[in-house]
Amino acid sequence: xxxxxxxxxxxxxxxxxxxxxxxxxxxxxxxxxxxxxxxxxxxxxxxxxxxxxxxxxxxxxxxxxxxxxxxxxxxxxxxxxxxxxxxxxxxxxxxxxxxxxxxxxxxxxxxxxxxxxxxxxxxxxxxxxxxxxxxxxxxxxxxxxxxxxxxxxxxxxxxxxxxxxxxxxxxxxxxxxxxxxxxxxxxxxxxxxxxxxxxxxxxxxxxxxxxxxxxxxxxxxxxxxxxxxxxxxxxxxxxxxxxxxxxxxxxxxxxxxxxxxxxxxxxxxxxxxxxxxxxxxxxxxxxxxxxxxxxxxxxxxxxxxxxxxxxxxxxxxxxxxxxxxxxxxxxxxxxxxxxxxxxxxxxxxxxxxxxxxxxx
Numbered sequence: 001x002x003x004x005x006x007x008x009x010x011x012x013x014x015x016x017x018x019x020x021x022x023x024x025x026x027x028x029x030x031x032x033x034x035x036x037x038x039x040x041x042x043x044x045x046x047x048x049x050x051x052x053x054x055x056x057x058x059x060x061x062x063x064x065x066x067x068x069x070x071x072x073x074x075x076x077x078x079x080x081x082x083x084x085x086x087x088x089x090x091x092x093x094x095x096x097x098x099x100x101x102x103x104x105x106x107x108x109x110x111x112x113x114x115x116x117x118x119x120x121x122x123x124x125x126x127x128x129x130x131x132x133x134x135x136x137x138x139x140x141x142x143x144x145x146x147x148x149x150x151x152x153x154x155x156x157x158x159x160x161x162x163x164x165x166x167x168x169x170x171x172x173x174x175x176x177x178x179x180x181x182x183x184x185x186x187x188x189x190x191x192x193x194x195x196x197x198x199x200x201x202x203x204x205x206x207x208x209x210x211x212x213x214x215x216x217x218x219x220x221x222x223x224x225x226x227x228x229x230x231x232x233x234x235x236x237x238x239x240x241x242x243x244x245x246x247x248x249x250x251x252x253x254x255x256x257x258x259x260x261x262x263x264x265x266x267x268x269x270x271x272x273x274x275x276x277x278x279x280x281x282x283x284x285x286x287x288x289x290x291x292x293x294x295x296x297x298x299x300x301x302x303x304x305x306x307x308x309x310x311x312x313x314x315x316x317x318x319x320x321x322x323x324x325x326x327x328x329x330x331x332x333x334x335x336x337x338x339x340x341x342x343x344x345x346x347x348x349x350x351x352x353x354x355x356x357x358x359x360x
Contacts, residue, residue: 009038009040009041010038010041010088010089010150011040011041011042011088012041012042012043012044012087012088012089013034013038013041013042013043013044013087013088013089013090013091014044014045014046014087014089014090014091014106014108015027015031015043015044015045015046015090015091015093016046016090016091016092016093016094016099016102016103016106017045017046017047017093017094017143018046018047018048018051018066018068018094018096018098018099018102019048019050019051019068019094020048020051020189020273021050021051021054021189021254021273021276021277022139022272022273022275022276022297023094023139023143024047024048024051024054024055025054025159025273025276025277025279025280026139026140026143026276026300027093027143028055028159028161028280029140029144029155029156029157029158029159030093030140030143030144030146030147031043031045031061032156032158032159032160033144033147033152033154033155033156034147034150034152035060035061036154036156037147037152037154042062043060043061043062044061044062044063044064044087045061045062045063045064046063046064046066046078046102046106047063047064047065047066048065048066048067048068049065049066049067049068049069050254052065053253053254053255054161054254054255054258054277055161056162056255057161057162057164058160058161058162059162064078064081064082066078066102068098071098071101075101075102075105078102078105079105082105082106082107085107086107086108086109087106087107087108087109088108088109088110089108089109089110089112089150090103090106090108090110090111090112090127091112091146092111092112092113092114092123092126092127093143093146095113095114095118095119095120095121095123096120096121097121097122099123100121100122100123100125100126103126103127104126110128110129111126111127111128111129112127112128112129112130112131112146112149113126113127113129113130113131114130114131114142115130115131115132115133115134115145116130116133117133117135118133118142129149131145131146131148131149132145132148132149135327136295136296136327137296138295138296138297138298138300139296139297140300157300157301159280159281161258161280161281163255163258163259163262164255167253167255167256167258167259168259170252170256170259170260171256171259171260171262171263172263174219174221174246174248174260175219175221175260175263175264176219178217179217179218179219180216180217180218180219180265180353180356181218181219181221181263181264181265182212182218182219182220182221182264182265182266182267182268182349183221183223183260183261183264183266183267183268183274183278184205184209184220184221184222184223184267184268184269185222185223185224185267185268185269185272185274185275186199186200186202186205186222186224186230186233186234186237186268186269186270187199187224187227187229187230187233187270187272188269188270188271188272189225189272189273197229197334198270198271198291198292198334198337199229199233199270199337200270200288200337200340201337201338202232202233202236202237204338204340204341204342204345205233205237206236206237206240207342207346208268208342208345208346208349209237209241209245211342211346212349213241213244215350216353219246220241220244220245220246221245221246221248221260221264222234222237222238222245222246222247222248222249223248223249223252223257223260223274224249224250225249225250226250230249230250231249231250233249234247234249234250235247248260254277257274257277258277258280258281261274261277261278261281261283262281262282262283264278264283265283265284265353265356266278266283266284266285266286266305266349266352266353266356267283267284267285267286268285268286268288268345268349269285269286269287269288270287270288270289270337271287271288271289271291271292271294271297271298275287275298275299275302276299276300278299278302279299279300279301279302282301284302284305284352284356285299285302285305285306286302286305286306286307286345286348286349286352287299287302287305287306287307288306288307288337288340288345289306289307289308289309289310290307290309290310290312290313290331290336290337290339290340291310291313291330291331291332291333291334291336291337292310292328292330292331293308293310293322293327293328293329294306294308294310295308296327296328297328305348305352306348307340307344307345307348309336309337309339309340310322310331312339313331313333313336313339314331316336316339317331317333317335317336318331
C-alpha cells in the first residue's frame with residue numbers, strides 16, 4: 001500500500017505512540033516537523049501514562065493518556081473520549097497489539113502504519129496505508145517515514161520539552177557550576193518478559209568513576225529508577241566513593257531527570273531512556289552498546305561518542321557479521337556488555353571533555 005498524498009492540509013492528525021520513553025523522544029521531532037508543515041492542523045497524541053510525565057506541559061499538542069497497566073479500563077475510558085471524534089489521519093507509530101486495540105477506537109479516514117517488515121503484531125490489518133520500506137534505518141529516521149508519507153521531506157530535530165521551574169531548581173541544587181557535571185544512569189531498562197540483564201557491570205563503572213575523580217574537577221550524579229538492580233548499583237557505587245558521588249537513584253521525577261541532563265555536560269549510560277532524553281536536551285551521550293545496535297537505537301546525535309561493541313558481540317556469540325543479522329536483532333547474552341572495557345569508555349570521555357574544553 002503506497003502513499004496517497006494530496007495537497008489539502010489535514011484538519012486533524014492523531015498519533016499513537018504509547019511507549020517507551022526513548023521511542024516517544026524519537027517521535028516528538030516527527031510531530032514537531034508535522035506542526036511546522038501543517039501549522040493549522042490539530043495534533044492529538046495518544047501516549048502512555050509514564051511517558052506523558054516527560055511530555056507534559058507541551059501546550060500545542062493535545063495528549064490523551066492511556067494507562068497500559070489497566071488495559072480494559074483504559075480502553076473503555078478511551079472509547080468514551082473518542083466516541084464523537086473523527087480524525088483525517090491516524091499515524092499508527094506503535095507496532096504492538098495493545099496499540100492495535102487503541103487504533104480500533106480511533107476513527108480516521110486514513111490509518112497509516114509501518115511497512116511489512118516493521119508492522120509487528122498484525123499491525124497491517126489495522127491500517128489502510130503503509131509507509132515506504134527503508135531498510136537499516138535509525139528508529140527516529142523510521143518514524144520520520146510517516147512525515148515523508150504525508151509529503152513532508154524536511155526533518156526538524158527539535159523537541160522543546162518543557163521543564164517546570166521546580167524541576168529546574170532541583171537540578172540547580174545538584175549541578176555544580178564551575179565543575180564538569182556528568183550524569184550516570186548505570187542500568188539499562190528491563191523490557192517486559194526479559195529474564196536477562198543488559199547493564200554494564202558495576203565494577204566497570206567503579207573503574208571509570210575512579211579515573212574521573214582522580215583526573216577532573218567533576219560532579220558525578222547517579223540517576224535511575226526503583227528496580228532492585230538500580231538501587232543495588234547506587235548503593236555499591238555510593239559506598240565505594242563515599243561523598244564523592246551524588247546518588248539520586250529513585251529520587252527524581254522524569255522532569256527533574258530531564259532538567260539534570262539539560263544542565264549536565266554529558267551523560268554516561270547503556271541502552272536506555274536517559275540516552276534519548278539527553279538527545280532531546282541537546283546533551284552529549286557516552287552510550288554503551290553491545291547487545292543492541294546503536295546505529296538503529298543509539299543516541300541520535302551522539303553516535304561518535306558511543307561505544308559500539310555490537311559487531312564484536314555478534315561475532316563472538318553468534319559467529320556472524322552484523323550484515324547477516326536481521327536489523328534490530330538483540331544479542332541476548334549479558335556477557336556481551338563485558339566486551340566494552342573501562343579503558344574504551346575512559347578514552348571516549350577524555351576525548352569529549354577535551355573537545356568541550358576547547359570549545360570554551
